[in-house]
Amino acid sequence: MNANPNGKPPLKVRLATTSLAGCFGCHMSLLDIDERLFELAGLAEFDRSPFTDIKQCGPCDIALIEGGVCNSENVHVLRELRANAKILVAVGACAINGGVPALRNRLKIGDILDKVYRDDSGEVHIPDDPELPASLDKIYPINEIVRIDYFLPGCPPSGDAIWKYLTDLILGRVPRLDHQLLHYD
Amino acid sequence: MTELLFNIDDLPVPFKPGQTILEAAKAAGVFVPHLCHHPRLKPHGGCKLCTVVVNGRTQSACTYKVAAGQEVDIDTPELNAMRRSLVQLLFIEGNHFCPTCEKTGACELQALGYEYEMLSPHFAEFYPADREVDASHPDVLIDRNRCIMCERCVRASRDIDGKNVFGIAGRGGKATLAINSPTGKLADSDFAVTDSAAHICPVGAILVKRNGFATPIGERAYDAHPISDSVNVCEIAEEAK
Numbered sequence: 128m129n130a131n132p133n134g135k136p137p138l139k140v141r142l143a144t145t146s147l148a149g150c151f152g153c154h155m156s157l158l159d160i161d162e163r164l165f166e167l168a169g170l171a172e173f174d175r176s177p178f179t180d181i182k183q184c185g186p187c188d189i190a191l192i193e194g195g196v197c198n199s200e201n202v203h204v205l206r207e208l209r210a211n212a213k214i215l216v217a218v219g220a221c222a223i224n225g226g227v228p229a230l231r232n233r234l235k236i237g238d239i240l241d242k243v244y245r246d247d248s249g250e251v252h253i254p255d256d257p258e259l260p261a262s263l264d265k266i267y268p269i270n271e272i273v274r275i276d277y278f279l280p281g282c283p284p285s286g287d288a289i290w291k292y293l294t295d296l297i298l299g300r301v302p303r304l305d306h307q308l309l310h311y312d
Numbered sequence: 313m314t315e316l317l318f319n320i321d322d323l324p325v326p327f328k329p330g331q332t333i334l335e336a337a338k339a340a341g342v343f344v345p346h347l348c349h350h351p352r353l354k355p356h357g358g359c360k361l362c363t364v365v366v367n368g369r370t371q372s373a374c375t376y377k378v379a380a381g382q383e384v385d386i387d388t389p390e391l392n393a394m395r396r397s398l399v400q401l402l403f404i405e406g407n408h409f410c411p412t413c414e415k416t417g418a419c420e421l422q423a424l425g426y427e428y429e430m431l432s433p434h435f436a437e438f439y440p441a442d443r444e445v446d447a448s449h450p451d452v453l454i455d456r457n458r459c460i461m462c463e464r465c466v467r468a469s470r471d472i473d474g475k476n477v478f479g480i481a482g483r484g485g486k487a488t489l490a491i492n493s494p495t496g497k498l499a500d501s502d503f504a505v506t507d508s509a510a511h512i513c514p515v516g517a518i519l520v521k522r523n524g525f526a527t528p529i530g531e532r533a534y535d536a537h538p539i540s541d542s543v544n545v546c547e548i549a550e551e552a553k
Contacts, residue, residue, distance in 0.1 A: 217432065220411055224403070224433050227412060233441040271436055278432035282411035306538045309426050311410035312417065312529060 139169075140297050141187035143212055144176040147201040148228045148266055149194025151177070152283040153219040157191070159286030167290075170297050175208075184211045189296060191218045192275075195225040196267040200260035209273040214296065218289070220282040220311060222269045229266040236264050277302060281310050318382040333373040333384055334362055343540040344386055345395055345424055347402075347514050348462035349374040352472060359462055361395055361424065396428035404435045407443060407457035408515075414524035415516030417532030421460060422515075423539035438485075446491070448499035451521055452510050459489050459517040469509040477503045489517070 146154055154177060160167065175184035184190070190212035196202055209215055220226040231239060240262070244253045269275055279292045279302075288308040295302035317324045320342050327336035332355060337344045348359040355374040362373040365385040373386070385391065402408075402421060410416045446454040461480055469477040477498075481490035493501035503509070505520060513519075529535070539545055 220409070223431075224409070224437060225439070226409060229437075229439065230407075230409065230412070232439040233407070233443075265439065268433065268437060270432060275432075280431055303429070304431075306426060309429070309431075310535075311422055311425065312413075 140171045140189060141174050141185075142171040142176070143174040143184050143187045143190040143208060144178065145190070145192055145194075145204055145208060146177065147192065147194035147204065147222070147269070148197035149219065149221045149226075151193070153191075153193035153222075153281075153289075154178075156281075156283035156286055157289050160290045161286065163286075163290055167293075170294070174211075184208055187212050189214045189216060189293075191216050191293075192222050192269055193218050194269075195221045195228055196263065196269055196272050197228055198260040198262050202263075202272060205269055205273055214276045215269075215273065216277045216279055216292075216296070217269050217275045218279045219284060220280065221266075223278055223280055224268050225266040226282065229268075232265040236262055279304075282312055284308075284310070316380050318378050318380060318384060320384050321387055322383075327378045331378050333364060333366070333371070333376050333378050333382075336378045337373065337384075337386065338543040341543055342386065343543055344373050345427065345539070346374060346545070347420055347424070347460065348464060350464055350468070350512060352508070352512075353464065353467045354471065356463060356467065359398070359460070361398055363391065363394065365391065392428055395424070396430050397434070399425050399428060399430055400432075400434045402460050403430075404433045404437050405440075406459065407439060413458065413516040414519050415458075417529055417535045418527070419516060419534070420514035420539065420545060423534035426534065427539050440485075443488070446498050448497040449503060450499070451505035452498060452503065453519045453521055454489065454491075454498055455517055455519065456489055457517075458515045460515055461487055461489070462514060464512045464514065465489075465509040465518055468512045469503070469507060473507045473509055475502055475507065475509075477501045477507070477509060 144154065173179045174187040175181045184207050190208040192205065192208065192215060196205060217223050221228060225232065240253045241251055245251045281288055285308065288304055291304060291308055292302045315326050317326055320337060325336060325340045334344050334346065334349060344362050346359065346362040348356045349362060357372040357375040360372060363370050364373045366376060367383050399421065410422055416422060443456040463480060466478040466480065469475050477492050479490045479492060480487055482488050491498050491501055510518060510520060
């Protein structure tokens with residue numbers, strides 16, 4: 128099959144990725160698709176992503192979101208991606224249920240800041256630079272902040288799981304993971 | 313004597329008088345999901361994962377007795393969607409973080425999430441802040457963040473071990489696993505690691521210490537095979553311990 132009969136470059140989907148309150152493990156796992164990165168480069172081009180270092184998102188087809196929402200900047204980025212992407216995918220445990228960062232949810236944010244920023248003399252110096260994003264009262268799963276279209280669990284999802292899910296989406300199939308690829312851990 | 317038969321998903325299945333639907337299905341090799349049920353304990357009918365449709369009405373397969381000619385639906389899209397919702401509700405109601413849990417891969421709740429393709433919690437998370445961890449006992453750890461109130465430990469301690477160590481205290485959202493000791497701590501009860509109640513928890517709420525990673529993550533009971541591959545769910549999870 129000649130996918131390029133007119134000599135025009137093939138249409139590619141535009142892909143954005145970001146890591147909110149995550150550890151970048153899901154992004155590392157995306158790189159674990161190894162040589163399939165070349166195949167992905169044939170199917171997609173990257174918009175805002177740590178891979179491109181583009182800071183503002185333009186209109187795109189699919190956005191992959193790693194991490195939960197822990198501060199005001201996360202909310203801003205998530206809303207920006209929701210406004211620009213047709214399909215939002217929650218990737219990994221933190222985006223889906225808060226994950227390891229959400230272990231702080233049983234504590235009050237004031238108590239945490241007080242503990243973390245108390246120096247040896249007992250004085251508390253909580254940073255208040257306006258450029259620093261304010262922490263939220265707790266970690267939120269991203270679907271509690273904006274509408275999410277698809278969920279890809281795992282901590283992180285394996286490269287194989289990301290490849291299966293992403294290619295299903297790009298090629299217009301209903302994305303599904305069989306037992307070997309579906310993990311919450 | 314003619315064989316007694318009833319129908320599971322339109323296929324005839326034999327049964328013995330007095331069997332529950334779950335027991336008869338299991339004897340015939342048909343998977344019925346369950347969390348609170350355990351073959352060594354009396355039926356409890358709490359978790360509702362085993363809900364089936366009997367002659368058009370929903371019933372708990374673990375408590376409902378089979379009768380000849382019954383039409384029982386077990387594996388239908390409607391029931392499986394309901395089961396996925398039940399699993400999601402159990403996940404959001406506690407603090408279930410699989411990546412940090414020792415039980416991951418051998419957890420029956422997680423395995424049922426995989427079975428019913430639960431990809432998200434769907435409902436808003438509760439993140440309860442009042443679930444106490446009890447590490448007082450030398451051999452066994454209690455993490456109430458993961459307790460699903462199935463009462464397997466309550467019944468095993470009372471009916472098999474003859475000790476009555478556990479109970480559920482409080483109501484509704486305030487319900488919690490209580491320990492029968494003067495201080496409420498496990499160390500001050502007569503609980504022992506040899507008790508069957510120490511090994512019967514379907515999730516990671518009761519964990520035997522110094523045993524957490526004896527089987528590496530990725531090689532555990534439900535990492536290799538879906539929970540529905542075997543009808544002997546509880547036995548598999550206990551062998552893995």
